[in-house]
Amino acid sequence: MTTETTDPRAGFRLITPLRVRYAEADMQGIVFNAHYLAFADVGVSEYFRELVAANGKEYSSDSFMGLFGGDNWVRHAEVDYRAPAKADDLLDICLRITRFGRTSYSVLVHIVRGDTLLNVIKLTYVWFDPATGEVAPVAQDYIDAVTEFEIIKPERATVPA
Helix, strand or coil: CCCCCCCCCCCCCEEEEEECCHHHECCCCEECCCHHHHHHHHHHHHHHHHHHHHCCCCCCHHHHHHHHCCEEEEEEEEEEECCCCECCCEEEEEEEEEEECCCEEEEEEEEEECCEEEEEEEEEEEEEECCCCEECCCCHHHHHHHHHHCCCCCEECCCCC
16 A cells, blocks of 8 residues: 655645736746746745744744854755746645755755646755854754654754764
8 A cells, every 4th residue: 555645735834825926927927937936935934934933933034043043045946847837826835844964954845736736846055154154064953943843854964073
């Protein structure tokens, strides 16, 4: 018996709705490809909001950095376009953190309309110290908060000492 699911939302705790605005579509009414990364960024912001709220605080970039002692930037992005979104579509942005390395972590985003998986986006974020702007090890408090939050626990890379 298989336990696989065809539900593109399965395994995602963070699912946030987003309605496609007219300005995000081209003349044929189809979402312009660059907007999918902006949609993923909405999911990232909502994910951070949930982590901060779980610690009893109101979300802001300052509360995130204050709580976790660092910040992050995108190092790499991949977008697998499977089907187009259209103007006025109601989408679900599904996001989870899948893996932690020493100074980076991986994010998986599914953009879904109804039961249709439109895009699969994979992002790699690098952790940095806001005081120095230098890359730093991912904060253990952040790893712990994410691990507690996620339905599917993120992998941990084996990093030589």
